[in-house]
Amino acid sequence: MKNKVYDCLIIGAGVVGASIFNKLVRIGKSVVMIDKASDVATGASKANSGLIHAGFDPLPKTLKAKLNVRGNKLYPDLCERLKIKLKTCGALVVGDDKNKIQELYDRGKANGVKVEIWDREKIVKKVPDINENISVALFAPDAKLISPYLLTISLVDEGILNGGKIVLEEDLVSVKKDKEFFEINTKKHKYFAKNIINSAGCGYNDVAKILGSEEYLIQYRRGEYFVFDKDYKLNVDCTIFPLPTKLGKGVLITPTIDGNYLIGPTSENGEENIETTLSGLDSIKEKASLLIKGIDFGKSIRQFAGVRTIVGDDFVLEKSKKIKGVINIAGICSPGLSSAPAIAEYVLKLLNFKNIEKSGLKTLTSYKLFKELDINTQNKLCKKDENYKKIICKCENITKGDVMKALNRPLKIHSVDGVKRRTNAGMGRCQGGFCFTKVISCIMEATGLSYEEVLKENRGSNVAISDIREVNND
Numbered sequence: 001m002k003n004k005v006y007d008c009l010i011i012g013a014g015v016v017g018a019s020i021f022n023k024l025v026r027i028g029k030s031v032v033m034i035d036k037a038s039d040v041a042t043g044a045s046k047a048n049s050g051l052i053h054a055g056f057d058p059l060p061k062t063l064k065a066k067l068n069v070r071g072n073k074l075y076p077d078l079c080e081r082l083k084i085k086l087k088t089c090g091a092l093v094v095g096d097d098k099n100k101i102q103e104l105y106d107r108g109k110a111n112g113v114k115v116e117i118w119d120r121e122k123i124v125k126k127v128p129d130i131n132e133n134i135s136v137a138l139f140a141p142d143a144k145l146i147s148p149y150l151l152t153i154s155l156v157d158e159g160i161l162n163g164g165k166i167v168l169e170e171d172l173v174s175v176k177k178d179k180e181f182f183e184i185n186t187k188k189h190k191y192f193a194k195n196i197i198n199s200a201g202c203g204y205n206d207v208a209k210i211l212g213s214e215e216y217l218i219q220y221r222r223g224e225y226f227v228f229d230k231d232y233k234l235n236v237d238c239t240i241f242p243l244p245t246k247l248g249k250g251v252l253i254t255p256t257i258d259g260n261y262l263i264g265p266t267s268e269n270g271e272e273n274i275e276t277t278l279s280g281l282d283s284i285k286e287k288a289s290l291l292i293k294g295i296d297f298g299k300s301i302r303q304f305a306g307v308r309t310i311v312g313d314d315f316v317l318e319k320s321k322k323i324k325g326v327i328n329i330a331g332i333c334s335p336g337l338s339s340a341p342a343i344a345e346y347v348l349k350l351l352n353f354k355n356i357e358k359s360g361l362k363t364l365t366s367y368k369l370f371k372e373l374d375i376n377t378q379n380k381l382c383k384k385d386e387n388y389k390k391i392i393c394k395c396e397n398i399t400k401g402d403v404m405k406a407l408n409r410p411l412k413i414h415s416v417d418g419v420k421r422r423t424n425a426g427m428g429r430c431q432g433g434f435c436f437t438k439v440i441s442c443i444m445e446a447t448g449l450s451y452e453e454v455l456k457e458n459r460g461s462n463v464a465i466s467d468i469r470e471v472n473n474d
């Protein structure tokens, strides 16, 4: 049989790779996406603030500015189509320096973003607990909240439904170029493709080395966060930022799309490292209390960190000059999530593909959780499927029906964290203390895998190494 030659092979299934994958499938191209991880969205795309920025922050005329503003506009229709939540809550940048707020306002205007300057009286009305030192603010009403991982998962699932292919746990070994196409060898498979898109985030340079394409001086910048118990409510209904600095947008306070509060991130240059640190978390406490009064950090249920990749001052989105047919995507730091759908459009242009979607595209079914449904639908579901009568995660009220449905989505996964990203099971106060083993049982039931084969997250994180009796007998 003749080997299939894909139009494009994408390396890296974060929100950027997933957006490009989805778009290419929708315009009728044959696409395969590979990732070294055991699920999509396990890099920066799972560990960020979950904000669709309005676009006032990036310098005018940069790719960051153009793609952020365009991305923000594309999100409402995209989320409606993917049937995922998006909430417009607005962003408030607060400070005591009128000139700096004016500078941001001018930048926002130049980028075509709706912005307003507020005095203290207006700020206090919106955020009654705002710190006394805050006298002036910039408000951008179009900033939005999203679940970055559910977005990535839904983009991939919809892509698969429409003929795209994704292969996880792939280790890239070598790439050869013939006149017309590339031969891509991983430890497990061989692929042929006319174009290769390197969207490997922190792994960009490793992939570029194998491809022989341009490598960049990448700075890795960690951001640590506190996540709060859902029952803990701050008197805040928008995202509050301090004035930005050279290191980024600073420590922010924001509601999440799921109803928790999130405070962070720090901005620490270093290696690709997602550990949280005492010093990082202490600095968040200090900086957040400059924004609003009376935050009880004892109500935090989890801390996490994500790593930004930074190359100079702008995104790198270009055709490789060294290897024809390779697209380099590097340094996609913030506002990468906000820009992702626009980055996909931009990549089409780089590939000389027209942005015309094919007809007859399939849409995803709704993956609304049982708790989000009305009582009649809940009753119907319970009559049809006993699994909806069983609670798996008590903190988040997630049923076994929700978990089994998530495991039946187009992209098949076998990790506890993968289930968590799709259902929120394990995201509550006890952080999986109650549901961890129940989720493992669901994964075994859905996949036929043994206990030892189920993963916590990526390869090597198996939830068990063998039967306890075997271990004791050693």
Ligand SMILES: Cc1cc2nc3c(=O)[nH]c(=O)nc-3n(C[C@H](O)[C@H](O)[C@H](O)COP(=O)(O)OP(=O)(O)OC[C@H]3O[C@@H](n4cnc5c(N)ncnc54)[C@H](O)[C@@H]3O)c2cc1C
Pocket: 011, 012, 013, 014, 015, 016, 017, 018, 034, 035, 036, 037, 040, 041, 042, 043, 044, 045, 046, 047, 048, 049, 050, 051, 052, 053, 170, 171, 172, 199, 200, 201, 202, 203, 204, 206, 207, 222, 223, 224, 265, 305, 306, 307, 308, 332, 333, 334, 335, 336, 337, 338, 339
């Ligand atoms: C702390 C923090 C806060 C942020 N907040 C926001 C925000 O609020 N709003 C916003 O717009 N942006 C935000 N960002 C930026 C946003 O998260 C990123 O721009 C975006 O997630 C980048 O997506 P990506 O697909 O390029 O990278 P990633 O999500 O990192 O994906 C890269 C993928 O490549 C895979 N990979 C790596 N190496 C290889 C290899 N050798 N072979 C195969 N696969 C490989 C990885 O497994 C991963 O799945 C934030 C980032 C951070 C870190």
